Amino acid sequence: MNIKLSALDQSPIREGSTATEALTNTIILAQELEKLGYYRFWVSEHHDTKSLAGSSPEVLISSIAAKTNKIRVGSGGVMLPNYSPYKVAENFKVLEALYPNRIDLGLGRAPGGMPLATKALMQGRSIFSDDYEEKVLDLVRYIYDIVPDNHEFSGLKATPSINTYPEIHILGSSGGSAGLAAGIGASYAYAQFITGGMGVSSVNWYRDNFKKSIVSESPNTIICSFVICGETEEEVNNQVAVMDLTLLLVEMGKSLGVPTLERALAYEYSEAEMQIVNRNRKRMIVGTPDKVKEQIVNMSKIYNTNEFMIINLNTDLQNKIKSYRLIAEAFRE
Template identity: 50%
Template sequence: MTKLSVLDQSHVCEGRTAYDALSETTKLARETERLGYSRFWVSEHHASPMLSFSSPEVLVAHLASATSHIRVGSGGVMLPHYSAYKVAENFRLLVALHPRRIDLGLGRAPGGYPLATRALQEDKTVDIRKYPQQVADLVGYFYDALPPDHPFAGLPVSPVISDTPEMWLLGSSDESAKIAASQGAAYAFAQFFGTPGGEDAMRIYRAQFQPSVLNDRPHSMVATLVVCADTEEEANLLATSSDLFFLRLEKGINQTSLPSVETALHYPYTEYDYMRINQYRQKRIIGTPDKVKRQLLEMRERYGADELMINTPVHSMEARLASYRLVAEAFGLTL
């Protein structure tokens, strides 16, 4: 059976508040658990009013408490901002509270605009080239395996337990695939951004994979944007919200919410805008359950991915829930 999971970014939808968005994320986690999805991940973004949170580890704790068995994790923690030791402490505690249910997805992007990055890294010298070493340090902390010559060798991570989070490296480039392969980590490709080159990145990951304490063989996932409805017309209509959202994002327009379908339909698009939206649509999966299932399976085959993760930025909460339900039913998750 195909393993399906959920990526939710807790968009603040037009006409609603951050309180509403967090409540909707909690509701979505509970519902997708009931539907049979495997994982529920939340992302890290900073200084973004259109998103309702910036600390995935805090939201992971809440969502894990609100559910009973679905794996909950970060998609992901932007590691260069932080001490590897502190991230290890946070996620070791989460695992102690929710054994065998916590995923630690890691990224190296800033997750926000330059001013936010400077504030996060205040008085700290950050070298992105040290990211692979940070990942290695995390593994060393979790498995008590720091080299003897490491400056923090023997430093325990509290609470001292045998369980560890499942570690994933996230990315949208060949470079992130190479880092994941060299560390023996699981790898998730962020296709929902519309970034090209995912199939090549996955091939590189599999070809260069080196077994480690994390995994003895490659394990991969592709995350994509999906909107599913009973009819093509309805699915395409629901997707107009994300069309406008990504168009504004590309133009650098400040946004405080995910636009409603009505706002999207009345936006004064130019010919260039329509061209860009059509290009976005080529990277997304939008349609009826049969079409969505077929295209997801084709994507899994192209990427050689073990798992699929779905992101559904739809303004209507009812329609968002229905989209996940229809996909789950198409794949037989709810049997």
């Protein structure tokens, strides 16, 4: 199986560092992964957090695309419930006009932050409305200029008018998102790194029920997982130690940024915390290059997909680049 390797970067902030450094590192990482042959590079949307810097994927996408040449760049994803579909469509049509055939519009249902941030993002609107699917449909209509005559905004066009379109991807970890992606004929990116469980039934349902549309003529799936790779077991264990503590602190609401290796190695876990750590390990693929390749290939066969998206929360940029390089080299062998 010829597997495409892609990446999702959440612009993690190291304890004691700055968001400026984290965003700069994201751009450098994208440039390095392009050299390594990665297919896509996505950035995330998170609000009011001390550990992740990427709150505006559209802005970051523009900067990354300007400083790379061919790698596809996109959102993983835009949290559409927070926004007007019309404005999101125009944002991504501008990006597509600037960087034709390189822009991905990944859409998510999650709020991207705590309730206070969600309330602020939806200021003046009900935060209880459940209109995500209708917003996705409207967004497709604006992107492809197919607003029906009986629509509230019939005749409205999202500008600029261009001859190419951003690829639309539905992000999710449930059957609902799979059903939405299949129904509109979009790509489906399954977030294995969120659930830790296998979503084979959701991915298969998506593929079996996919409806050809103006968005795409055939189904496409991407499996997203945390992946840590090192040359030696010691390197792997060090990176995993940082990841374990990072995810634990986020879940406990105590994160002040991604912890240093020294803090991660010195941390003493309670029995209850170790249960969380063990559960989170199910969200990761870890090991030396041959072991990581084997796990990715196996997971790709299980999901019957040829694209795998890697997430790494390491804030040591050189170690992070090395991890991605080792994986890319393993797949060239």
